[in-house]
Amino acid sequence: KNEVEQSPQNLTAQEGEFITINCSYSVGISALHWLQQHPGGGIVSLFMLSSGKKKHGRLIATINIQEKHSSLHITASHPRDSAVYICAVGTSGTYKYIFGTGTRLKVLA
């Protein structure tokens, strides 16, 4: 079992739909990151969370430390949101990230 698990692995949505991507982890963490990766591209950091909730534009990220769970929500989805969304956790006291395998999102016009 991976230390960081994401669901779903693949997601297809219609433009305008509300999207939720989930991340569960089994290790102690100092922070959790949500990252976005476009095809053939590098990784862009969307959020870093250690507690609570953050919002940026149409993106909302939440984390529940007790339940070891985080969610990334996209409101009013748009085709340009199509990408792979990766959850990564920074483990306590280390410099390394453990990455989930990503959720491949496709938003149809």
Add this chain to the structure above:
Amino acid sequence: DTGVSQNPRHKITKRGQNVTFRCDPISEHNRLYWYRQTLGQGPEFLTYFQNEAQLEKSRLLSDRFSAERPKGSFSTLEIQRTEQGDSAMYLCASSLRQHPANYGYTFGSGTRLTVV
């Protein structure tokens, strides 16, 4: 400073050839990391530098792999005698803080290697 720069963006090589990738981190970042990402997977840690010192190497980094950061600035990752299994995206990241997991990395755009 435009962020972490990686070159080349794409590399196609024949099996058995040597390849070298370069990463230029954000100038004030003293920590530099290499990750490898295969198709459908999340990135996996390869190695980490603090200034010019290579402090950790993953067991994923076989003897055919070598990484350097000679002056504590840019870094190179060399793969000797490439194999088809080396085909992947090689990602570089850099950070400044002592515990970058708390403050986040800045990633480069990656070098996609295809071994034919």
